[in-house]
Amino acid sequence: MSEGVVAPREPIKRDPGLFKTVSSNRMSEAIVEQIRSLIRSEQLRPGDRLPSERDLGEQMGVSRVTVREAMRVLEAGGLIEIRVGARGGAIVTTPNSNKLGSGLADLISLSPLTAAEVTEARQVFELGIIPLVIARADERDISDLREMVAQHQQALKKGEYNMQLSAAFHVRVAACTHNAAIEMLVHSFHGPLLMSLREAQVAAPLMGVRGTNEHRDFVEAVARRDVEEAEQIMRTHLDRTARRVGRAKAARDNA
């Protein structure tokens, strides 16, 4: 009797992402979504200025505090920039990989990822793009790279070579793919990584000489469209970095 009738079924568990879970019933969140979608649909473009908090609140029928919370979220997400004072207000930012990189850096430094893991991911990626680099690098790319290497070797002689320059080289190489996503990823790899490698750099000042030489050889391999050689050089180059990360970590662990 008690069993047969309309068994009290479990709440539906399948299709967990079906009902757009959404809402959270937070007005500020709704505002965030609205503005975000306006930006996404390009009805709001980088450089545009949003109405003032007071106006926005009035137009949307919410209080200023609620609008402000939405602004905080959008600002934290790097979508808008907020300026105070006359002619201030919220301004839609041009999304750049810097923002993305710094956001990434924050999350990475707070996440349980180790520098070794990130380095390995970077190795995989930077090696993987080499065929694309070689297939797509044009004259401009190659002459840029050659010039960059020359400058770096100059800087090295003056003792001004540093990780930033090295990072710039790797980013420029990635740019040879003419794929903004790849460039951006490599760019962000070199953000948090720099932080965790700065200590390592001090302990390994020789990196500069070998590193820049490898950069030079790599560029020439690209110029010759020699995939094998380029990969070989880059693999060696990145492996050394990886080992350095490993050593830095070991040193820190012992300290």
Added chain:
Amino acid sequence: MSEGVVAPREPIKRDPGLFKTVSSNRMSEAIVEQIRSLIRSEQLRPGDRLPSERDLGEQMGVSRVTVREAMRVLEAGGLIEIRVGARGGAIVTTPNSNKLGSGLADLISLSPLTAAEVTEARQVFELGIIPLVIARADERDISDLREMVAQHQQALKKGEYNMQLSAAFHVRVAACTHNAAIEMLVHSFHGPLLMSLREAQVAAPLMGVRGTNEHRDFVEAVARRDVEEAEQIMRTHLDRTARRVGRAKAARDNA
């Protein structure tokens, strides 16, 4: 006369980062920094509950509104989770790749990247990790993958196969590298991609059959530790996806 005397020099431009630009003066930002550093230094650990907004404001000598803005920023950054109701409050979250991935997805989807670019980056990365996958996949990984493939083929028969399942497979493959950074990256690739592919999926219902078969073959290649074969299969698999993205874009452009 008027030229020679104490030329009105330009304001000093060198050392642009000398005066540390005085940060923000925003109290809420100071609170964010304080709590963030508490989390970073592990004085606050995942699962810990922060004091209530009212208490926090009292302890820090600021109003509740200000505390709330800080909470919004921390929440947006994925550092805390906020629950309403009794025993609610701000809880330090365990940083997981989901949070990071969704943040990434947001930035990617708002940046001027095309689906094709992201897809290509994904191809590079997912192909690049295959040697690692094969080197490190253990028994557990392989049996998990086999089981997953079986489930997906079941789902396919019932017409319940979808992009989410496919994405889950690729993420599980990445997890075989036992590198959290790699897993996270692949995970985040499959966020925005899903969005841009949903339309494509409707137009290409056959994907499921071929796709799951390729998944199956790939897993067996991994089980045999056959790098060449695995790479070959995955390359074909990803190429088809890439072409589908291209077609979807073309269709959209024509519409």
Added chain:
DNA sequence: AGTGGACTGGTGGTCTAACCTTTAACAACC
């Protein structure tokens, strides 16, 4: 004529003090 300084209006930043909504826990009731 040119410069410096005060003024003004609009903007974000913060505060106060209230009220509403949601939720877990507990107590009371059937």
Added chain:
DNA sequence: GGTTGTTAAAGGTTAGACCACCAGTCCACT
């Protein structure tokens, strides 16, 4: 024993006020 109401604690929202900041304007003094 299970359901249901109550309560207290938490976040969510509102309204109104005040302050700090900043660009532009204008005026007085040099």
